[in-house]
Amino acid sequence: MKKYKKILIIFVSLILLYNLAWVGVFYLKYTPYTDNIPKRENGIYLLSERGYHYSVKKPSYLSFTGNLAITNDEDDLSLIIWPLLTGGYEYGLQILGENNNFYSVMVDSDMNYLDDENSESMDKDLVNSLINKRAVEIEALKSEVNRIWGIN
Numbered sequence: 001m002k003k004y005k006k007i008l009i010i011f012v013s014l015i016l017l018y019n020l021a022w023v024g025v026f027y028l029k030y031t032p033y034t035d036n037i038p039k040r041e042n043g044i045y046l047l048s049e050r051g052y053h054y055s056v057k058k059p060s061y062l063s064f065t066g067n068l069a070i071t072n073d074e075d076d077l078s079l080i081i082w083p084l085l086t087g088g089y090e091y092g093l094q095i096l097g098e099n100n101n102f103y104s105v106m107v108d109s110d111m112n113y114l115d116d117e118n119s120e121s122m123d124k125d126l127v128n129s130l131i132n133k134r135a136v137e138i139e140a141l142k143s144e145v146n147r148i149w150g151i152n
Contacts, residue, residue, distance in 0.1 A: 022062050029083060030058045030066055036148050052144055068149060070141050077134055079141040081151060089151060093138070095130050103127055109152075111138050 033056045037045040045056035051073045059066040064085060071078040076096035081089050091107045105127050106114040113127050131138065145151050 018062065022059070022064065025064050025085065026059055029085070030056065033068055033083075033149055034058075047148075050144070052141070054144075054148055068145070068151075070144055070148075072137065072141070077137055077141065079138070079145065081145065081149075093131065095127075095134060097126065097130050103130060105131075107131070111135075111142070 034045045037047045037054055037056050039045050045058075047054040053069075053071045053073070053075075055069045055071075057066045057069070065082060068081040068083070069078055078094040080092040080094065082092075083089055089109070091109060091111070092104060093107050093111070094102055094104045097103055103122065103126075105122070106116045108114055111131060113124065113131060115124075
């Protein structure tokens with residue numbers, strides 16, 4: 001009976017530890033990003049100003065992944081940022097191409113296209129062309145990200 005009690009205590013302790021880690025990420029990691037962004041009734045943080053829409057999606061319960069996003073007024077270009085637990089960020093672009101096709105791609109901090117599991121089905125030259133055509137707008141998004149969240 002003592003063996004089962006120890007196993008139960010270890011199991012409950014692990015669950016508690018995981019929940020505490022999630023609370024730490026949810027509040028400590030993401031709260032600074034919500035300082036400038038008002039919380040809406042549905043729990044989502046949204047702000048629209050200066051021709052942009054800013055949002056913060058805190059991690060769902062027991063998930064450690066949330067994101068920050070900025071979209072232009074036309075909703076045809078978005079920069080998504082995933083704060084990493086270990087520090088730093090991952091970046092993604094959603095960009096409208098010809099024939100109203102949206103492309104969701106991973107990029108580095110300099111907005112260079114990165115290969116990932118989705119890149120097999122995309123024309124790399126086309127995506128790079130779309131990024132180059134919108135380089136000025138992408139830089140404006142990055143500038144707004146720096147202004148709102150302090151991310152370079």
